[in-house]
Amino acid sequence: MANVTFSSPLLHQNVTVYSVAGDTHTILAVADANKIPIPHDCKDGECGSCLIEVESLTGKTMGSLLTEKEKIQLKSLGKLTAEDIRRAEIQDLTPKYRLACQYVVRDDDILVKFSGEPGGAN
Numbered sequence: 001m002a003n004v005t006f007s008s009p010l011l012h013q014n015v016t017v018y019s020v021a022g023d024t025h026t027i028l029a030v031a032d033a034n035k036i037p038i039p040h041d042c043k044d045g046e047c048g049s050c051l052i053e054v055e056s057l058t059g060k061t062m063g064s065l066l067t068e069k070e071k072i073q074l075k076s077l078g079k080l081t082a083e084d085i086r087r088a089e090i091q092d093l094t095p096k097y098r099l100a101c102q103y104v105v106r107d108d109d110i111l112v113k114f115s116g117e118p119g120g121a122n
């Protein structure tokens with residue numbers, strides 16, 4: 001079980017929902033199921049509109065691996081460098097910026113920030 005807390009200017013207050021560890025739901029699927037309005041379009045890592053900022057609330061450093069589509073989109077949005085990718089892959093550290101439609105919830109309590117503007121994290 002993991003707590004996922006959403007924070008955005010679009011929300012009156014932070015919203016925390018529970019996600020079952022081990023399922024394969026993305027942050028976007030969890031948000032949709034709980035009527036959290038993360039902007040999105042393609043749901044397939046192609047448009048970059050679902051940009052989020054992710055922070056571990058437990059101090060765990062592991063996160064879901066970057067997908068190839070995330071690497072391309074986040075680099076084109078200027079949110080990820082080649083060094084960030086290298087560090088993520090070698091140390092299993094999740095970068096701060098992710099795509100909600102690609103990030104799979106793991107067994108960690110996280111804070112997810114989004115601006116409400118497509119492609120804007122916060």
Ligand code: FES
Binds near residue numbers: 102
């Ligand atoms: S919805 Fe298009 S990249 Fe996530």
